[in-house]
Amino acid sequence: MSGFFAxxxxxxxxxxxxxxxxxxxxxxxxxxIGLEGTMLIGAFTxxxxxxxxxxxxxxxLAAACAGLLAGAAFAAFAVAGRADPILVGTAxxxxxxxxxxxxxxxxxxxxxxxxxxxxxxxxxxxxPAAALAAFFVPAVLEVFLTRTRPGLALxxxxxxxxxxxxxxxxxxxxxxxxxxAAGALGALGGALLVLTVSPTFVEGVTAGRGFLALALxxxxxxxxxxxxxxxxxxxxxxxxxxxxxxxGGTGIPYAVFLALPGLLALFALAAARGRGGAPKAxxxxxx
Amino acid sequence: MKPRPxxxxxxxxxxxxxxxxSGPPARSTGFSVAxxxxxxxxxxxxxxxxxxxxxxxxxxxxxxxxHVQVKSPSxxxxxxxxxxxxxxxxxxxxxxxxxxxxxxxxxxxxxxxxVTTSGSKTAPNLAPIVFELEQAAYLCGLVSGRMTxxxxxGMVGGVELPSIKSTxxxxxxxxxxxxxxxxxxxxxxxxxxxxxxxxxxxLALADQGCDFxxxxxxxxxxxxxxxxxxxxxxxxxxxxxxxxxxxxxxxSAVIDMPRAFVETARRVKDGKxxxxxxxxxxxxxxxxxxxxxxxxxxxxxxxxEETKSAEEKIRSGAFxxxxxxx
Numbered sequence: 001m002s003g004f005f006a007x008x009x010x011x012x013x014x015x016x017x018x019x020x021x022x023x024x025x026x027x028x029x030x031x032x033i034g035l036e037g038t039m040l041i042g043a044f045t046x047x048x049x050x051x052x053x054x055x056x057x058x059x060x061l062a063a064a065c066a067g068l069l070a071g072a073a074f075a076a077f078a079v080a081g082r083a084d085p086i087l088v089g090t091a092x093x094x095x096x097x098x099x100x101x102x103x104x105x106x107x108x109x110x111x112x113x114x115x116x117x118x119x120x121x122x123x124x125x126x127x128p129a130a131a132l133a134a135f136f137v138p139a140v141l142e143v144f145l146t147r148t149r150p151g152l153a154l155x156x157x158x159x160x161x162x163x164x165x166x167x168x169x170x171x172x173x174x175x176x177x178x179x180x181a182a183g184a185l186g187a188l189g190g191a192l193l194v195l196t197v198s199p200t201f202v203e204g205v206t207a208g209r210g211f212l213a214l215a216l217x218x219x220x221x222x223x224x225x226x227x228x229x230x231x232x233x234x235x236x237x238x239x240x241x242x243x244x245x246x247x248g249g250t251g252i253p254y255a256v257f258l259a260l261p262g263l264l265a266l267f268a269l270a271a272a273r274g275r276g277g278a279p280k281a282x283x284x285x286x287x
Numbered sequence: 288m289k290p291r292p293x294x295x296x297x298x299x300x301x302x303x304x305x306x307x308x309s310g311p312p313a314r315s316t317g318f319s320v321a322x323x324x325x326x327x328x329x330x331x332x333x334x335x336x337x338x339x340x341x342x343x344x345x346x347x348x349x350x351x352x353x354h355v356q357v358k359s360p361s362x363x364x365x366x367x368x369x370x371x372x373x374x375x376x377x378x379x380x381x382x383x384x385x386x387x388x389x390x391x392x393x394x395x396x397x398x399x400x401x402v403t404t405s406g407s408k409t410a411p412n413l414a415p416i417v418f419e420l421e422q423a424a425y426l427c428g429l430v431s432g433r434m435t436x437x438x439x440x441g442m443v444g445g446v447e448l449p450s451i452k453s454t455x456x457x458x459x460x461x462x463x464x465x466x467x468x469x470x471x472x473x474x475x476x477x478x479x480x481x482x483x484x485x486x487x488x489x490l491a492l493a494d495q496g497c498d499f500x501x502x503x504x505x506x507x508x509x510x511x512x513x514x515x516x517x518x519x520x521x522x523x524x525x526x527x528x529x530x531x532x533x534x535x536x537x538x539s540a541v542i543d544m545p546r547a548f549v550e551t552a553r554r555v556k557d558g559k560x561x562x563x564x565x566x567x568x569x570x571x572x573x574x575x576x577x578x579x580x581x582x583x584x585x586x587x588x589x590x591x592e593e594t595k596s597a598e599e600k601i602r603s604g605a606f607x608x609x610x611x612x613x
Binding site: 003004007010011101104105108109110111112113114116193197198199200202203204205207208238239242243245246247248254255258 | 326327328329330331332335338339441447470472473474475476477478480481482483484486487488490491492493494495497506507508509510513529532
C-alpha cells in the first residue's frame with residue numbers, strides 16, 4: 001500500500017475509535033467534551049506500560065483499562081453526581097493535561113528525555129491489526145444500538161429518559177456503562193496514536209485530536225456508520241496537506257493547508273445542517 | 288498549560304526564608320532570575336535547554352530561580368509584569384515570540400533586565416540572545432548537498448516562527464552550495480508536540496524524493512527521525528545533540544544553552560549588561576556541529592574535510608551564513 005493511504009488510515013484510526021466512544025456516550029444522553037484528556041490518558045498509559053516492559057498489545061490493554069477507570073470517574077461526577085457535563089469535561093481536559101505531564105516528568109525527568117516505545121507490528125497492508133480493527137468498531141456499535149435490547153435502552157436514555165425509567169430501567173446505570181465504554185475507546189484512540197504513528201509520548205501529544213473527534217460525532221449526525229467516511233476524510237485531508245506542502249511551489253501559506261481537514265469537516269457539517277439527529281435529551285441530567 | 292505553582296511556591300518560600308532576618312520580608316534582596324518558556328521543559332530540546340540554563344545559573348551564581356510555562360501572548364506580558372513587580376533582577380523570555388511583550392514591560396520596570404532568546408529589540412534593560420544556529424544548519428545543508436542523490440532535501444518545522452524559518456534559510460543555502468540547482472522544501476506541522484504530524488510530514492517529504500531531512504520541530508523531532516528510518520534516508524538533530532536517538536541522524540546542530548544563559552546572567556549580576564544584542568555562534572563554542580559517530584562511516588572523507596574547512600571560515604568570519612531578517 002502506498003505511503004499516502006497507509007498514513008491516512010493511521011491518522012484516521014485513533015480519531016475513529018475516540019469518536020465512536022463519544023457517539024456511544026452522546027446517544028445515551030451525556031456528553032464528554034474532555035475527550036482530548038481521555039486520549040492523553042490513554043496515550044500516556046500505553047507509553048508508561050510499554051516503557052516498563054509490556055509488549056505493544058499489553059500496552060494497548062493497559063490503556064483500555066485506564067480508559068475504563070477514566071470513564072467511571074467521569075460518570076461519577078457528570079452522571080451519578082448530576083454535575084454539568086460541560087464543566088466536568090472542561091476540568092477533565094485540564095486535569096488530564098496536568099496529570100499526564102506530571103507523570104511523564106516522573107518517568108522522563110524534569111527536562112525530559114526522548115523515550116521511544118515499540119510500535120504495534122504490522123498485520124496487513126503495512127498496518128497493525130488494531131488500527132484496521134478500528135474501522136469495524138462503528139459497525140459493531142450500529143448493530144448494538146439497533147438490534148440489541150441494551151442498545152435500545154441506551155438510545156432511550158438519550159432520547160426519552162423518563163420513558164426508560166417508567167419501564168423500570170435506570171438512566172444512571174445506562175449512562176454510566178456508556179461512559180465507561182466511551183472512556184475505554186477514547187483511551188484506546190490515544191494509545192493507538194503512540195503505538196503506531198507517534199513513537200513516543202510528549203506533553204500534549206494528541207495535539208487537538210480529541211476535539212476533532214468531538215466534531216466528527218456532530219458531522220456523523222450521531223449515526224455510527226457515518227463516522228467512517230468522516231474519519232477517512234479528516235485523516236486523508238491531514239495526510240494530503242503534508243503532501244501538498246512537501247510538493248511546494250503553490251505559494252499558498254502553510255496555515256491554509258493545516259486548516260484543510262478542519263475546513264473540510266466544517267463544510268461537510270454545514271451541508272448536513274438541518275437534518276437533526278441529536279439525541280433529544282443530550283446533556284440533560286438523569287431524572 | 289498552567290504555570291507551575293509548586294515551583295513558584297518553593298521559590299517564594301525560599302526567598303522568604305533567605306531574607307527573613309536581614310531584608311524586608313516581601314522582597315528578595317539576592318540575585319533573582321526567572322524564565323518563561325513557551326512549552327513544557329520536559330521536551331528534551333529547546334525548552335529543556337533553557338531550564339538547564341536556569342538551573343546552571345542557580346548553581347554557579349547562587350541565584351534564586353523561578354520558572355513558568357506560558358501559552359498565549361497575553362500571558363507573556365502578565366508573567367513578565369508579575370516577575371518585574373517582585374523585583375526579579377533578570378527575566379528570560381525563551382523565544383522570538385516574547386520580544387514584543389518584553390519591550391512593553393521593560394519600559395515600565397527599568398530595574399529589571401529582560402532577555403529574549405532570539406529577536407532584535409533592544410533597550411537599556413532589554414536585549415536578545417541570538418543563537419546563531421544558522422551557522423550549524425548551513426553545515427548540515429552543505430553535507431546534505433554533497434551527499435544527496437536526488438537533489439532534494441526536506442525541512443520539517445513546528446510553527447513557522449522567524450527563528451525557525453531562519454534556520455531553514457541557512458540549511459537551504461548550504462544545500463544549494465553543496466548541490467547547485469538542488470531544492471529544499473519546508474513542511475510545517477503547526478505544533479511542536481505533534482509527533483505523529485512530524486512523522487507524516489517526514490514521510491510526505493521522503494515520498495517526494497527528498498533523501499535528507501532537516502528539522503526544527505523540538506519535542507516532535509523523534510517523529511521525523513522515525514519517518515527517516517522507515518524510508519531509509521538521513522536526518523539531522525537540532526538544538527540538542529540528538530545523535531543517539533536514531534541511526535538515521537547523521538549529525539546535530541547543537542546549542543549549549545546553559546553556557547549562554549550563565550554568561551548572560553553573570554553580566555547582569557556584575558552590572559555589565561548594556562542592552563546590546565548578545566550573539567553566540569560557532570566561534571563562541573555555544574553553537575556546534577557534531578557528527579554522529581555511528582553514522583560517520585557512511586560519509587565520504589572529502590565531505591568531512593570540506594565541512595571542517597567551511598566551519599573554519601564561518602568561525603573566522605571569512606564566510607557569513609545567510610540568516611533571516613528578524
